[in-house]
Amino acid sequence: MLSRIGYSIKKCWQHRLALRGFVRKPELQLSTIYQLPEVNLDGVKALILDFDGVLAAHGELTPKADVIPILDQLQGYKLYILSNKPMPERQEYFAKHLPAIKFVKATRKKPYPDGIQEILRIAELEPSQCMVIDDRLATGVVAAVDIGVRALWVSQPFINLSSNRLVESWFILLRFVERLLLA
């Protein structure tokens, strides 16, 4: 855990100019996943989606109900879920209900690029043909930047303060610090 935080800080510093671009440039952002079908994803063959904040609020076991039709609209792409919380219930949900979407369990969590590299390997694609969609600059986005994979930063992640106040507050704080340091 501590070495992962140290690695994240090192990588965020190394890529601070690129990360600042995500905070400042609307074309590198997605307010929520609802906008994804309208984005011009020229040359992109695979989408690597984060779970928490992107498909549902933190700790949920399934995507939000109104996100499912969005995932359906994205079936022209190879779709992968890369979450730092690969709970069995989540994996089972996708295997049972959305089997075209592969849930990838990485050896080392983001910001280590292992999971993205694994997807590049199984999808047989180049970094420029993949797009990471993540609400955390210091994990998913910096991992993508580090290995030359394109990324969109989700700027208005799904939050459910009533069901998960402590965890959500922690992540709100983390996102606030990320923006503060990079803005």
Ligand SMILES: [Mg+2]
């Ligand atoms: Mg997330």
